[in-house]
Amino acid sequence: MTLAAYPLVPRDRVGFRIQLTALNSDDDIDRLTGTLTRLAGRFPLRLKG
Structure with missing residues (x-):
């Protein structure tokens, strides 16, 4: 898994x-x-798709 940072x-x-x-x-x-x-239960994740 890689993080996407600015400017991406x-x-x-x-x-x-x-x-x-x-x-x-x-x-x-x-x-x-x-x-x-578990993360989706703790934080509001938005899925792109």
């Missing part, structure tokens, strides 16, 4: 990009989705 996103915002590869295991992906779910 406006100065008053923060973004991150997730890139999965064949080297990521199912456990890696499960851990990521669990973490994102």
Whole structure:
């Protein structure tokens, strides 16, 4: 996961990009989705898509 900083996103915002590869295991992906779910419960995340 990489953070997207200005000028990729406006100065008053923060973004991150997730890139999965064949080297990521199912456990890696499960851990990521669990973490994102917990974060979404704590912070207002907006999904772009």
